[in-house]
Amino acid sequence: MIALSGVIGAGLFVGSGAGIAAAGPSIVVAYALSGVLVMLVMRMLGEMSAANPDSGSFSVHAERAIGPWAGFTAGWMFWTLLCVGVAAEAIGAASIMTSWFPGTPSWIWVLLFMTAFCGTNFAAVGNFGEFEFWFAALKVGAISLFLVLGGLAILGILPDTHAPGTANLTGDGGFLPHGTNGLVVGLLTSVFAYGGLETVTIAAESEHPVRGVVTAVRTAMWRIAVFYVGSMLVIVTLIPWSDSAITASGPYVAVLDHLDIPAAGQLMNVIVLVALMSAMNANIHGSSRMAYSLIARGQGPKALGKVSGGVPRLAVIASSGFGFVAVLLSYRWPETVFAWLLTMVGAAVLVVWGFIAAAQLRMRRRLEREAPEKLVVKMWAFPVLTWVALAGVLAILGLMARQPDTRVQLYFTGGLTLALSLIGYLRQRALTARG
Template sequence: MLAPPPAHVRPEPPSTTDSGTTLARGLKQRHLSMIALGGAIGAGLFVGSGVGIRAAGPSVIVAYVLAGGLVLLVMRMLAEMSAANPATGSFSVHAAKALGPWAGLTAGWLYWSLLVVSVAAEAIGAADIMTGWLPGIPGWVWMTAFMAVFTGSNLAAVRRFGDLEFWFAGLKITAICVFLLLGALAVSGLLPGAEAPGTRHLTGHGGFLPNGWHGLALGLVAAVFAYGGLETVTIAAAESADPVKAVGRAARTVVWRICLFYIGSMAVIVTLLPWNSTSAHTSPYAGTLVRMGIPGAGHIMNAVVLVALLSAMNANIYGSSRMLYALVERGDAPRALGRVRRGVPRNAVLASAAFGFAAVVLSVLWPDTVFPFLLNTVGATILIVWLLIALSQLRLRRHREQHGESEPVVRMWLFPHLTRLTVFAIGAVLAVMVLEPDSRTQVLCTGGWAALLILCGLLKRRAGPETEPARRRETGRIS
């Protein structure tokens, strides 16, 4: 239950540690634009989209439109808060300010755990591709090499991370644009050697809704998770020269481009491929390229997926280290992890990477038990984070209005109606997941992890009431 509004909101303190050093502001606008564009274009799009196609058939286009609308609203709310208060911890800082320290602790540790487990999953996927090309080298060698390379890139100056991610994102975006161009030519019958299918794959094989509204709902769940990753840009924006401008530009331009890539890709795939074909379920992009008559389609897509996985590893080590740094600032993580050297929170980077290394080891030792449990534990994290973002924006915007503060640089549309609609939509997606046996375990495991974090946050506050004034000064909490 939200606390009554306060008399004022204190600004977020500068990002400092016990040594008095600060995070370097070495990211440029070009870095942030590409981080935002590339952050959500990962293996989940190139490979995982087959899950949505299997569930929804051609209506997966509608699923991606609806999911794109939801993420557009979430990012608009996050941009409003981040433009008003740029902070390394992004939504975890906003949650602590709006809802209380327990919410900041929960959001921060949930997102950190999601990112570090994702790093391990991406290392495994990248190693599988490399062993397919070079079977003589064991997968664990590739995993170790990738982890070492990207740990090193994140220990260097933040500008080095930005440069590397800039080129990774550029390659992914180029691949998507080429795919969309070839797809448009094939659909229109202008691509040599490719027969224009018309609408037969959209209306045949059971129709546009072959699995009914239930299938569309499952496709929507798959689409929602495909969009995860855009939040990283608001974390990175705090290390740019002009965080307010960076967040505002990302909110205005990036999200609709991402939606275009996703929705356009799905439209091309289900128009050129029968939705119930094996290739549409297992490797939709490669199968579509084969249908277009592109030689070496499988190897091309493996290379694209490899780039997507490596890019995601790099970005997730970065995001997890900055989230851990923000947790240290609020007293929610060991203080030693917050030490900064040359503008980089090196201990936070090493701690996040170490957990990634440990998860890789678990995936090798217990691939059928422990590692799948970790994946389930963070499976629904993004939805809980989005829910906290919506509740935080509702709380903070109400406070601004009630106390006559200046309008935010970026404003949520039709407040509070669209914010409330977003909360309802997120709840509906979670309800669908609970009702489905295949996704119920994810919700229950993630919910259990979130409940444990909430309990820790509440007990931490109860155990140290004398530190509450200091904690409020640190987070700028409204109370």
């Protein structure tokens, strides 16, 4: 449920409209292709996390397999990504609240949300899990109902509906209305929409972490694929991809309006608000655990590593605080500093996936040699599919370099990766010299 909460957010409910506008009906192929890549990455991550469950997840695996500099880079990269995400989600949630309560300042809602979820993360991890269970259950229920209604409408079973057939899939420019360039843009938006699923292996505080990780990885993969690919197929089958409502009000609202579902807009606003709050809660949890793991391994300020009541509360405060500062920056410099932060982490998830693939290549051979009994989950067709996943990550980074809108993201993220790698390498050299 933590993984589902972290990944099913406004990016799916609203942001997918931009991908549909760019790719047209081929957005289904884009989500399917990126979904396959995500499944490969999650299988690799599941193999390593089941063998060595840790709250630092892929950061720990990268450190053990590649070196301390790699763990440092992957960990702090992901921490920054989650914290900036918390800020963006808080701003989105505040904008919904101000539309419901005109005249109220946005910062009041941001402060309220940040304080509330900082508080839930102060509580025992079981209480956090309870919050996320119900948040995720509501989102999963909403998407499941959407898929059922959409499926009935496609078959012409719903009242006052007729089966659209393939008219919207092949008409209005065809399945690839903007050619392969449109498909590439759709592929990039779909990759970033999947970001956040990695948090499933950060939660190592459960009663049976190995069993929990194995189950979560196996089920989360196909559930996400069904929700994302299935949703895209329903949307582009029921309404024309060029319908302006898809980008104006969001693809889900557009479909519900097309089906004459009463109060569809407000209903989706409630669901999006829940999705944003859920993602905030999950990302504060994930970022604080990643920070705690890094600090426990001597790769961060020791003062933040203190545990109180079974929770790294100072790490929670630091993670929430970074997000709140980012929100303040968005109000003071919305077009400069905050936009720069968002751009800086634009391709961070791809960097993390690259580290996961590289770490799994090395760790699998080590586990087979030293502790084969730990291989509870095994990567399919190793090492062929691991190399395929790594090639896929590199190919998407190459596609980003071709697109003007994503090229800047790639450069900024590359700069952050190089800076963190250099700091991590210098720290590693210093520790080696001291030892």
